[in-house]
Amino acid sequence: MTRSSRAVEPVPVSLKSARTNSIGVVDIGSNSVRLVVFEEASRSPISICNEKVMCGLGRAVVSSGRLDEEGIERTLAELARFKILADYHSVSRLLAFATAAVRGAKNGQEFIDAASAQLNCPILILSGEDEARLAAAGVKCGILNATGLVADLGGGSLEISILKKGVLKKTHTLGIGALTLKDVSGGDLQTAEEIARRECKSVDWLDRIPDDRIYAVGGAWRTIARLHMKRRNYELHVLHQYSMRAEEVVELADYLIQMKPKEMIESIDIPSKRVESLPFSAIAIKQLIQRSRAREVMISAFGVREGVMYETLSKAEKSAYPLSINIERISSTRSRTGNNLEEIELWTDRFFESLGEDQADYKRLFRQAACKLSGIEWSTHPDQRAEIGFREVLFMNASGISHYDRLYLAACVYCRYSNHALPVVSGGLRLTAADEAHARLVGAVIRVGHTLSGGAAGLLHRCSLRRIGGEVSLELPDDLRDLAGENVEKRLGAVAACLKMRYSLDVRSPEAELV
Numbered sequence: 205m206t207r208s209s210r211a212v213e214p215v216p217v218s219l220k221s222a223r224t225n226s227i228g229v230v231d232i233g234s235n236s237v238r239l240v241v242f243e244e245a246s247r248s249p250i251s252i253c254n255e256k257v258m259c260g261l262g263r264a265v266v267s268s269g270r271l272d273e274e275g276i277e278r279t280l281a282e283l284a285r286f287k288i289l290a291d292y293h294s295v296s297r298l299l300a301f302a303t304a305a306v307r308g309a310k311n312g313q314e315f316i317d318a319a320s321a322q323l324n325c326p327i328l329i330l331s332g333e334d335e336a337r338l339a340a341a342g343v344k345c346g347i348l349n350a351t352g353l354v355a356d357l358g359g360g361s362l363e364i365s366i367l368k369k370g371v372l373k374k375t376h377t378l379g380i381g382a383l384t385l386k387d388v389s390g391g392d393l394q395t396a397e398e399i400a401r402r403e404c405k406s407v408d409w410l411d412r413i414p415d416d417r418i419y420a421v422g423g424a425w426r427t428i429a430r431l432h433m434k435r436r437n438y439e440l441h442v443l444h445q446y447s448m449r450a451e452e453v454v455e456l457a458d459y460l461i462q463m464k465p466k467e468m469i470e471s472i473d474i475p476s477k478r479v480e481s482l483p484f485s486a487i488a489i490k491q492l493i494q495r496s497r498a499r500e501v502m503i504s505a506f507g508v509r510e511g512v513m514y515e516t517l518s519k520a521e522k523s524a525y526p527l528s529i530n531i532e533r534i535s536s537t538r539s540r541t542g543n544n545l546e547e548i549e550l551w552t553d554r555f556f557e558s559l560g561e562d563q564a565d566y567k568r569l570f571r572q573a574a575c576k577l578s579g580i581e582w583s584t585h586p587d588q589r590a591e592i593g594f595r596e597v598l599f600m601n602a603s604g605i606s607h608y609d610r611l612y613l614a615a616c617v618y619c620r621y622s623n624h625a626l627p628v629v630s631g632g633l634r635l636t637a638a639d640e641a642h643a644r645l646v647g648a649v650i651r652v653g654h655t656l657s658g659g660a661a662g663l664l665h666r667c668s669l670r671r672i673g674g675e676v677s678l679e680l681p682d683d684l685r686d687l688a689g690e691n692v693e694k695r696l697g698a699v700a701a702c703l704k705m706r707y708s709l710d711v712r713s714p715e716a717e718l719v
Contacts, residue, residue: 226252227516228295229509230286230323234262234305234383235359235481236423237279239286240509241293245516247345248526248603250533253293257282258477262305262360266379266387271309276318283322290323299512300327303335304360304381330508332377336363341511343419343504344370346444346526346603352417353410353496356507357424359383359481362488364407368414378403380488382424382481389484393461396487404495416499418450418492421507424485427474428456429503438631440598444505445606450498457486457493506603526604531573534600539579544657547664549575551653552646558670559703570609571646574616578650579659581621590621598629612639619647620654623698645702652678652695656687663687669699676700676707685711 225244231237241253259282261275290298300323306312307329320327330338339356349369356363360381366373379388380400389396404410420429429446432438432453460468465479474482493501514522539545549572556571577597581589597614605613611633615626626640635643649669656678657663667687668679678696680688688709700707 226293226295227513228253228286228290228293228298229512230283230298230300230327231509232261232279232283232300232302232306232319232327233358233360234265234303234381235260235478237261237282238509239289241290241295242513245513245521246529247514247517247521247524248529248533249345249510249513250601253289255282255286255289260359260383260477262309262381262383264387265305265309265360266384269310271305271311271315276315279315280318280322283319287323297516298323298325299516300325301508301512302327302329303358303508304332304377304384307331308360332361332363333375335361335508336365336375336377337372338508338511338515339363339421340365340367340372340375341514342506342508343367343421343511345510345514346504346506347419347502348526348604350419351415352419352500352502353413353498354419354421354504355425355492356421357381357485357488358422362492364410364492366409366413367419374409376407378407378488380404380491382485382488385484385488386481393483393487396484397491400487400491401495404491407495410492410495411497413496413498416450416497418496418498418501419504420489420501421504422485423478424482424489425501425503426505427472427478427482428453428460428486428489431456431460431472433631436631438633439629440607440610440631440633442599442607442610443503444603446503447607448501448503450493450501453501454490454493457490460486461490525569527573527602528569530600530602530604531576534580534602535576539576540582540659543579543582543659544661544664545576545579547657547661548578548650548653551664551667551669552649555649555669555671558672570613570616573613574620574646575650577613577617578620578654580617582659590618590624591627593621594618594627607633608635611635612643615640615643616646616650619644620650621647623648641702645699648695648699648702652692652699655695656692669696671703671705672708674705676703676705677710678707679710679712681712 226241227245228241230239236256237259238256240251242249243252259275259278261271261279263272316327340354343350343354350367351369354365358381362378362380365375380403385396389399426443429443432448461483468479469476552571552575581593584592594614597617598610653664666681670677676699696707
């Protein structure tokens with residue numbers, strides 16, 4: 205029996221979340237229904253609530269023309285639950301949408317009326333073009349200057365679009381979502397493969413995608429990525445921007461197509477309700493890759509839901525660096541109150557300027573990120589700061605950063621605390637010798653700044669670390685000469701060693717002090 209709409213008692217103010225800028229997004233898909241509450245609308249959103257239920261709303265919508273009755277009942281029940289969660293999170297705005305199954309069903313509007321009553325908010329039925337555009341917006345939100353084919357595979361359809369440096373160029377919808385493909389093929393895998401091949405072939409531009417890359421959105425892609433990680437024994441279990449060779453994805457798709465349901469449940473960490481549709485998802489993925497001639501598949505954890513949130517942002521907010529936003533958030537909540545991280549940033553920038561290093565935005569961005577993160581382990585036992593700091597940065601909840609760049613940034617933070625060998629990350633993720641050396645130098649310079657200042661504000665702007673000829677020179681004003689103790693000299697020597705130079709300690713007269 206379908207749960208009826210009912211009034212929800214007002215939430216006592218004292219029990220509500222203190223957040224006032226959170227935004228909720230309800231995604232009513234053909235297979236799953238999800239609520240995501242973002243802490244705030246941001247270029248780098250953080251979800252504080254992420255609830256998903258596999259309802260199978262579009263299980264047989266093609267053959268019957270109607271939404272599944274059991275799926276309707278389950279969906280309405282979950283929407284009532286989502287409404288309560290949204291209220292207690294004090295969302296400032298609740299945005300809801302439905303996708304392929306609802307827009308193609310005879311009883312779609314009837315369902316939307318009941319669902320809107322449960323949520324007490326309007327629900328937008330997205331067109332295929334809307335889905336493709338919003339999936340691309342989500343990818344833009346989470347990956348800087350994305351260039352390639354965005355492929356959002358759901359239960360009802362497969363939305364594809366072309367991005368070039370973050371600019372949307374083309375969109376198209378293919379009727380080969382997992383549930384749709386299962387329905388129209390009568391559950392026959394060979395027939396499903398023929399249908400998927402024909403659908404992909406109908407798109408005349410699909411074999412000319414920029415950079416030969418697919419940005420993969422959706423649960424089926426993520427399942428394949430987790431399986432790929434497992435086979436590699438890949439330690440960094442972060443799906444966002446995880447990259448795979450396309451030929452390996454096709455191999456895994458073939459593997460999933462042949463698997464029995466029991467084998468899937470035992471060997472792959474997926475909901476049991478996704479098992480029936482996974483082989484059909486794998487067929488769609490395989491045919492898309494073969495038709496597009498892609499060489500790389502990169503997972504995007506951001507999709508339509510993030511795209512909906514992204515489109516509420518101003519132009520200035522959209523242009524912000526997501527990594528900078530993340531790092532600022534982490535630093536402000538984890539570092540000591542009133543510490544000197546801004547001075548550490550300026551101190552480090554001045555040193556690298558003295559080296560004549562290219563001050564390109566992305567290089568400076570990562571140095572500044574390392575400076576901001578260099579204080580997050582202050583409350584950890586000193587013996588563990590390097591190792592824990594490395595792991596925290598490697599696995600941090602952040603977008604706009606590749607797996608390789610995560611490792612580089614983690615290495616900088618590790619070397620801020622230690623000059624020992626870097627921890628090994630299993631699965632083959634390694635820095636080049638040049639990047640490891642550079643991370644060691646960045647960490648060593650930051651370490652000198654922290655040791656010299658003791659974490660106190662107001663000191664570093666009066667001191668100077670720079671290269672002068674073939675030496676690394678630390679200059680101090682006369683009244684701070686006693687700061688140059690044994691530990692400072694030891695850290696200074698480590699910086700010089702990174703550059704294979706000598707070092708010197710110089711004391712300036714007050715008249716020569718930096719302004």
